[in-house]
Amino acid sequence: MVDSAKPNYVSLDLADAPADRPFVYTNMVMSADGKVVIEGTERGLGSPVDQQLMRELRTNADVVLNGANTLRKTGSSSRLKDSRLESLRISRGQPPNPIAAVLSSSGDIPLDRLFFTSDQFRAIVYLGDTASSERVAAILATGRELVEVPATNPVPAMFRHMRETLGAQRVLVEGGPTLNGMIFDQELIDEYFITIAPRLVGGDETMTAIRSDRVSTAALVQQLKLISAVTNPETGEMYLRYRRINS
Ligand SMILES: NC(=O)c1ccc[n+]([C@@H]2O[C@H](COP(=O)([O-])OP(=O)(O)OC[C@H]3O[C@@H](n4cnc5c(N)ncnc54)[C@H](OP(=O)(O)O)[C@@H]3O)[C@@H](O)[C@H]2O)c1
Numbered sequence: 636m637v638d639s640a641k642p643n644y645v646s647l648d649l650a651d652a653p654a655d656r657p658f659v660y661t662n663m664v665m666s667a668d669g670k671v672v673i674e675g676t677e678r679g680l681g682s683p684v685d686q687q688l689m690r691e692l693r694t695n696a697d698v699v700l701n702g703a704n705t706l707r708k709t710g711s712s713s714r715l716k717d718s719r720l721e722s723l724r725i726s727r728g729q730p731p732n733p734i735a736a737v738l739s740s741s742g743d744i745p746l747d748r749l750f751f752t753s754d755q756f757r758a759i760v761y762l763g764d765t766a767s768s769e770r771v772a773a774i775l776a777t778g779r780e781l782v783e784v785p786a787t788n789p790v791p792a793m794f795r796h797m798r799e800t801l802g803a804q805r806v807l808v809e810g811g812p813t814l815n816g817m818i819f820d821q822e823l824i825d826e827y828f829i830t831i832a833p834r835l836v837g838g839d840e841t842m843t844a845i846r847s848d849r850v851s852t853a854a855l856v857q858q859l860k861l862i863s864a865v866t867n868p869e870t871g872e873m874y875l876r877y878r879r880i881n882s
Pocket residue numbers: 662663664665670671672675676677678680701702703704705706708709738739740741742743744762763785786787788789809810811812813814815846
């Protein structure tokens with residue numbers, strides 16, 4: 636099961652999407668003590684190999700989704716930045732880059748970021764229905780699409796829109812932990828990709844991959860099956876792929 640060097644995530648054997656939502660797979664990088672940020676961002680955690688795997692995972696996605704706080708901290712984009720992978724998507728009848736999407740409650744997001752300015756990908760803001768009309772107007776003025784979702788429970792409506800209106804089969808969730816937590820709460824993480832980086836970060840408050848009030852018990856835990864585990868002696872990283880086992 637444990638191979639050496641790098642997995643190939645370019646053409647994944649992901650299951651078909653259900654009728655009411657896309658198939659959901661998440662990708663995160665964490666330290667050996669399970670932390671997903673250093674000094675407020677994920678920068679510096681993963682190696683160039685981890686970055687390449689992120690691009691390969693995006694190759695399989697119709698939509699790449701982030702939470703708004705990740706957009707604020709590090710930016711959000713669905714770009715592959717790899718002409719070979721872009722060509723592969725085009726040969727499959729897909730746009731070269733997936734749709735980029737962000738979920739926000741406040742609508743207080745930086746409108747000068749690549750997410751709003753790039754012409755290399757389509758982008759959609761899923762915005763809670765309690766955001767102010769000023770924020771709505773400012774987002775629409777960028778020319779990007781805006782889809783209102785119920786702030787009380789945004790995830791099902793957002794996924795339904797992706798599946799039914801965008802025709803999305805697969806959404807790649809790239810964090811952060813709050814967004815992951817909202818999806819975890821509803822048991823909608825179908826596959827979970829994680830890079831373990833050879834670093835220790837520490838800190839009681841430092842975030843882990845899933846932020847949620849819902850705590851599993853031994854009897855009610857979301858079980859995962861290990862699909863692949865690859866080690867890279869050069870980077871010291873481990874690349875894990877899990878699939879959630881439905882009860
Ligand atoms: N290690 C990794 O692989 C990795 C990957 C991604 C991100 N990160 C790190 O994770 C951190 C960000 O994570 P985070 O957990 O703070 O935030 P996040 O998951 O990126 O964003 C969560 C966002 O969800 C929105 N939201 C919350 N409740 C909502 C509701 N009911 N309806 C609609 N929208 C709702 C909020 O938007 P508003 O605030 O706009 O209201 C909130 O900012 C950053 O430091 C980033 O660097 C690490």
